[in-house]
Amino acid sequence: MSQQRHGVTPGNTPGDRAGAVSAFPDLPEATIARLPEYLRALHNLGEGGSDTISSEGLAAAAGVNSAKLRKDLSHLGSYGTRGVGYDVSLLIEQIEYVLGLDQRRAVCLVGLGNLGHALAGYDGFASRGFKIVALFDADEAKVGEEIQGLVVRHIEELGRVAVEENIAIGVIATPAGAAQAVADVLVDAGVTSILNFAPCVLSVPANVDVRKVDLAIELQILSFHEHRKASLTALPGGRSATAGNQEAVGS
Numbered sequence: 385m386s387q388q389r390h391g392v393t394p395g396n397t398p399g400d401r402a403g404a405v406s407a408f409p410d411l412p413e414a415t416i417a418r419l420p421e422y423l424r425a426l427h428n429l430g431e432g433g434s435d436t437i438s439s440e441g442l443a444a445a446a447g448v449n450s451a452k453l454r455k456d457l458s459h460l461g462s463y464g465t466r467g468v469g470y471d472v473s474l475l476i477e478q479i480e481y482v483l484g485l486d487q488r489r490a491v492c493l494v495g496l497g498n499l500g501h502a503l504a505g506y507d508g509f510a511s512r513g514f515k516i517v518a519l520f521d522a523d524e525a526k527v528g529e530e531i532q533g534l535v536v537r538h539i540e541e542l543g544r545v546a547v548e549e550n551i552a553i554g555v556i557a558t559p560a561g562a563a564q565a566v567a568d569v570l571v572d573a574g575v576t577s578i579l580n581f582a583p584c585v586l587s588v589p590a591n592v593d594v595r596k597v598d599l600a601i602e603l604q605i606l607s608f609h610e611h612r613k614a615s616l617t618a619l620p621g622g623r624s625a626t627a628g629n630q631e632a633v634g635s
């Protein structure tokens with residue numbers, strides 16, 4: 385889990401223009417985790433030519449329940465128009481504003497092994513507003529290697545490069561045993577957001593946000609659901625499994 389901070393940003397938010405919110409909203413963690421899903425669905429709808437979308441339509445496109453979606457969007461001061469639905473481009477603007485995606489954030493990646501190579505080669509980050517600007521590894525054999533136009537630098541260069549490149553987010557893809565030391569280097573370099581792929585808990589100061597991605601945990605959660613469904617169908621009278629549910633990885 386991350387330690388999230390959501391400060392108040394005074395001023396003219398898109399929500400203000402819609403006449404709804406007057407300050408930066410303090411959002412529930414679960415709502416924040418769903419906003420990127422809504423955004424992805426809205427971009428797809430917009431590209432498909434939709435100007436407006438009903439809450440049911442957007443909920444279906446995002447794979448969530450429509451009551452949950454309406455509640456989430458009400459936190460942004462977005463209620464849609466009865467009989468019309470939500471304005472797709474306005475809602476994109478509102479969500480991008482709240483997620484801070486109206487600013488491009490520089491990202492560095494530490495650990496260029498199997499996972500690091502895959503992440504460095506993924507072009508989906510740039511299209512969603514994140515640019516990987518620097519790659520670091522501790523292995524001299526990897527330093528100097530070029531991946532997607534970036535040269536892998538030694539981890540010792542991180543402090544200087546983080547300042548030069550104004551790095552906002554550090555991604556850790558090292559073995560678990562090295563992750564805390566890497567997190568310390570990132571924190572010392574002034575990086576206050578970390579995405580950790582290593583299977584370990586990081587200790588960081590209160591002003592640093594950490595998000596952890598662990599696909600093995602997601603598989604274990606699915607394993608629980610498989611186990612539960614099997615136990616339900618095994619009940620006397622053959623009760624069927626409950627309706628499917630979808631959650632984004634990491635939410």
Ligand SMILES: NC(=O)c1ccc[n+]([C@@H]2O[C@H](COP(=O)([O-])OP(=O)(O)OC[C@H]3O[C@@H](n4cnc5c(N)ncnc54)[C@H](O)[C@@H]3O)[C@@H](O)[C@H]2O)c1
Binds near residue numbers: 499
């Ligand atoms: N989150 C997930 O779902 C997921 C999936 C796969 C792997 N992982 C984790 O991601 C991490 C990387 O996995 P991998 O298969 O790419 O490992 P890998 O061994 O192939 O690569 C690790 C890289 O980290 C570098 N490294 C080690 N110590 C370092 C340090 N102090 N500073 C900078 N770089 C350092 C190594 O030189 C190497 O290049 C592991 O912790 C693994 O458990 C997570």
